[in-house]
Amino acid sequence: MILLRALGLTLLFLMASLLPSNAAEADLRAIIAKFATGTGFSATEAVVRELAATGDPAVERPLAALVEGNLYIRKADSAVFVGNESGDSVALLDPLSGEKSAEAAKADITKIKVNNGLRRVIRDALGTLTLRAKDPTVRIAAADTMLKTPDAANIEPLDAAIAAETDANVKALFEQARAASVLVSDRPEADKLAAVALIGARGDRDALSLLTSVEANSPGAVKDAATAAIGTINSSLALWDAAQNIWYGISLGSVLLLAAIGLAITFGVMGVINMAHGEMVMLGAYTTFVVQQVIRTSFPGLFDWSLVIALPLAFLVAALVGLIIERGVIRFLYGRPLETLLATWGVSLILQQAVRSIFGPTNQEVGNPSWMSGSVDIGQLAVTWNRLWILVFALGVFAVLLYVMKRTPWGLQMRAVTANRRMAASMGIRTPWVDALTFALGSGIAGIAGVALSQIDNVSPNLGRGYIIDSFMVVVFGGVGNLWGTLVGSFSLGIVNKFLEPYAGAVLGKIVVLVLIILFIQKRPRGLFALKGRAVEA
């Protein structure tokens, strides 16, 4: 009931807000109709000024059409239309709404003629109109366009707009746009120097291209000032580029960390390489997909929570599969790491084909919840929310694992088994259980990594394949049995990879990283953070 009433109220408000605009629209139409009655450029100019004086953004369409020479009068009834030429006929559009209302032969309509003087008047009017728009985003867009296409004629409307502007951000943008226009005008040198300083302070690529053209086209002090400003911008841009690379690298590193950390645990504790690890990641991603499907069909309101719901489920699914693999296969292969590698590879083939048979070989669509889409700008850096969340999530998983390893009895047992299995067994630790649970834990973490990766990668049966070799590299580079090694390994690999990409290209960069790791292994065969002690060289 309350809902209904609220709905009714909203409708009322909507109508109330529509009414005045309808009245304004009628006024506008009356003014536009005057295009047909007056003759000569001066009459047209008068109508343009009248339209501009209304300050209504709706007049933008007819004015823009007029500049392009696309405003027509139908001879039969003197109605004014925006024309859209196609062949012999012209599609006539309503000047305000832009909807197609009729079609006419070229002979039946007359074009409203404009000359250069009139064009300038219209452009000014248009510029001023958008500069005064109610919506700040429109004003910002207008300022941006003016910045990119500076024109001495823009200065006056901008001056007016600056005086009227209340929003400080928009005002600054207006001032930059004005400065850009000043630079191409014939204003005195002092003004131009101030303008260069203003643009230089902006410090992005637009400013750079503006100043480059100023540097090429102006004499004396302005040129020197522009050169200096370009230097400053270039060095700050180089810094931002480096920051950007580091951010991409960190982002890649967080993905690698998620994919590799489970592998590192099982490798460290049990000394076996789980080739099916990538498939655990894939299972996690598919769990997310299934959860989202159920939510889409049954509980659409919960969509933003889908990932939170998927996390524990993905952990359970992957951990269960991991437990089955450990109890069913790996248990019988202890002490034969190479055979374990082959057997788990076989398991990975089976899992892949199973998923392919059930879900089909194509990519499945996994949606971003609203809080993970979009991005935020930090200076010149665009940081997408999903990457940021994945970084936070990866660090969170790392922290939890670190806690489990260092502060819980189970973690103590794991570390004991890693350090010296026989001794641990002698002390009464049930090593088979530690193995089974460790394997399940490693797999479960791969599963929740899959939830995160489903947000940035294609969910297909081959998802795991793409990560498995990179994860190995991280583990081998960072050293086994040490979570910090995995952390350092994944982030350094990620950052090195992204730093190489601009110079070498994505593929070559990756190859270089692989070769570097192969060389690194020669130097430190046990990785960056090698386990020390007698257990290592058995």
Added chain:
Amino acid sequence: MITGRFFAAGADRRIAITILILLAAAIIVPLLNLAVSPASAFYIPSYIVALTGKYLCYALLALALDLVWGYCGILSLGHGAFFALGGYAMGMYLMRQIGSRGVYGNPLLPDFMVFLNYKELPWFWYGFDHFWFAAIMVLAVPGLLAFVFGWFAFRSRVTGVYLSIITQAMTYALLLAFFRNDMGFGGNNGLTDFKDILGFNVQADATRSALFAASAITLALGVFVTWAIVGSKYGKLLMAVRDAESRTRFLGWRAENVKLFAFTVSAIIAGIAGALYVPQVGIINPGEFEPSNSIEVVVWAAVGGRGTIVGPIIGALLVNAGKSWFTGALPEFWLFALGGLFVAVTLFLPKGIIGMWDSWRGNARAMRAASLAEEAGTDPDVPPPPKVVRSAATRPGDWSASGPEPQPAE
């Protein structure tokens, strides 16, 4: 001395029989294909000749892997890379033989280079017009890569799982590299559309039969070489390194050199296999570098029985025949079957088919001896046949500190 050993009983007789079978196949199969009329029951269709020829190349690759894995304990997950490099060397020669008969009719550049706007032949393509040069490259490129890679890896004592992973990284890096168009190897399309080899049409039945015969003879030769290596004093050293690397080192041998030799020889054999493979299938592309291909080779060797020379050949033939049948009849289930094979072989057939056969024979012989002894009324306690004991653990987390046998999970 070698010939004497060659006809001796036991495992060596098996080698002799294998070589004889291969040589016989090299003569009989082409005869049955070319000289017998298609209506006859003994006729072997051309596609079978090409298919088995391909299998023989795979068998040679599996044999190469057996030399390093079975006899030296190096599980290489990158042998597909050597195979593919040999294949590319051969493919480059075959590309040069096309001449102006390509789609674009350019006498100087292969089609893909015209397509990719190459102005002139890249330097590394020089010389591939000559078969002898390509043949040298087939041996030299994989051999050199293996030598450099192995020299680095073995010198710094990268062993076990670590070595497997970096060999996999090696083939993965090559995969990425060969996918690049500007590498000058045809990008992801690879090299194909071959016309002639040594002046004979690649598609002709006679050429295919000749290639089959060449594959069979090379495989026979490979078996002989491997057998000679393994049977020599060096072979004993090889197995000593496999079973107890540290101990061998402490006895004064340079384990890294022992391994390096085996690894390089094995890579060269794999390269030859690739070179024979390419003209028979008519294409070489970067897909051959896929890490999964290299791992598949491992399962061929594992199925047949590693460290038995004959086993990997049988394994390669069986698994690939199975693959052909499965992908034709039940394409959905091939990966299930292959995956199941990996698991089943490691769990139930750790020594492979040949190894199982041997130990079954050994047990049977022991039992027979025992029953004979019982009849004779003597002590029935004949010691069981000696078990092959292998030190498996060089990693943290293994049980190996003292017990040479892997312990069961408690």
